[in-house]
Amino acid sequence: MAATRPAQPIKLYGSSISGHVHRVRLFLTMLGLPFESIELDMRKRENRTPEFLARNPFGQVPVIEDGDLTLADSNAILVYLNERYSSDPSRWMPRDAVGAARVQRWFSVAAGPLAYGPAAARIMVLFGHTTDPTDTVKRSHALAPMGGPGKLPAGYLVHPGAWSAGMAEHVAYIPESQLRAAAGMCPAFPGSVDDLLQFTGTIAAQFPQPKHHLTPEDVAHRTRDLVRVGLPVLKDFNDKYPPSAALESSGKKGKKKKK
Numbered sequence: 001m002a003a004t005r006p007a008q009p010i011k012l013y014g015s016s017i018s019g020h021v022h023r024v025r026l027f028l029t030m031l032g033l034p035f036e037s038i039e040l041d042m043r044k045r046e047n048r049t050p051e052f053l054a055r056n057p058f059g060q061v062p063v064i065e066d067g068d069l070t071l072a073d074s075n076a077i078l079v080y081l082n083e084r085y086s087s088d089p090s091r092w093m094p095r096d097a098v099g100a101a102r103v104q105r106w107f108s109v110a111a112g113p114l115a116y117g118p119a120a121a122r123i124m125v126l127f128g129h130t131t132d133p134t135d136t137v138k139r140s141h142a143l144a145p146m147g148g149p150g151k152l153p154a155g156y157l158v159h160p161g162a163w164s165a166g167m168a169e170h171v172a173y174i175p176e177s178q179l180r181a182a183a184g185m186c187p188a189f190p191g192s193v194d195d196l197l198q199f200t201g202t203i204a205a206q207f208p209q210p211k212h213h214l215t216p217e218d219v220a221h222r223t224r225d226l227v228r229v230g231l232p233v234l235k236d237f238n239d240k241y242p243p244s245a246a247l248e249s250s251g252k253k254g255k256k257k258k259k
Contacts, residue, residue, distance in 0.1 A: 003087035006066055009034040013052070014061040015042045020074040021062040023168030027078055030180060031085055032220075035064075075107050092158060106159070150194035154186040157193050171197070177219045178204050181226035188234040190241075203229050 010028065012035050014021030028035045040046040040061060047059045055063045056072035063072045066084075071077055082092045094100050149156070149170040157167065171179055174197060182200045189196045203226050214222065 003031075004085055006033060006085070008067070009036045011036050011038055011065040013038045013040060013055065013063040013065075015040050015047075017042070018061050019169045020060075022172060024062045024064070024074050024077050024081075026168055026171075026179075027081055029176060030183060031081060032216075033081070033085055075110070103159070150192060150197075152193050154182075154189035154191055154193055154196040157186045157196065158183050167193075174201075175204070177214070177222035177226060180219070180223040181230065184223070184227045185230050185234060188231065188238060190234075190238065200226060200230065 010033060012021070012025060012028065014024070014037070016039060025035075025037065040052065042061075046052065047061055052063075053059055055065075055070050058072070060072060062074055062077060063070065064077055064080075065071075066080075071080055079093065082089050086092060093103060149167040152159075152167075157171075159167070170193075174182070178197070178200045181203075182196050185200070186193075186196055189199070191199075204222075206229075207222070207225065210218070210222075
């Protein structure tokens with residue numbers, strides 16, 4: 001279906017140091033939606049003014065204003081933007097029971113272990129809190145067995161649950177054109193998120209480096225060029241080494257010969 005567009009730029013209230021705001025800003029960019037960022041100084045408690053509390057009584061960021069709608073909470077905003085403006089909402093929010101359950105599971109991880117572990121530790125450093133970090137560090141280590149966002153299969157790059165549980169922060173350093181190209185190629189990529197980002201970066205290194213700040217049109221053009229080069233490479237690889245054949249070959253290697 002054709003993607004709809006907001007009648008006017010969406011207002012995004014937040015702070016540049018907030019991971020929750022970052023994931024919303026990045027999703028707005030990936031959907032190609034016009035938006036206006038309104039920076040709040042959290043250290044000066046600008047998120048606690050009567051004006052802002054009228055938008056969100058909890059005083060938390062991000063908050064968006066889309067026409068007559070005011071909406072808080074990054075998870076809620078991601079769901080809203082996807083359902084309202086994505087040309088294919090099921091790409092980001094699965095319609096099947098298992099896929100939907102997995103998204104909710106990641107939302108819970110983001111609101112629990114991630115928020116009270118790595119995110120809390122980051123806030124201590126940013127704001128110079130003197131709270132004993134022992135419990136926070138323990139909660140952070142509890143996520144280690146998962147391998148971190150970069151070790152997930154490449155398809156998780158566009159998984160909303162993963163974005164709520166650290167993916168946004170993990171890819172924050174990636175140039176926008178490379179990130180958008182990676183998102184476009186992730187369904188065909190056989191490796192991990194980090195492998196995909198390295199693959200996309202290798203392609204980008206073959207292009208002339210920008211000598212000025214990229215406009216939205218420049219980003220879109222560079223994204224198309226990266227995908228144009230990368231997809232044929234992935235197609236050739238997947239044709240030669242289809243996943244089913246790779247699994248079958250792996251299984252044969254694991255079997256011991258009978259004597």
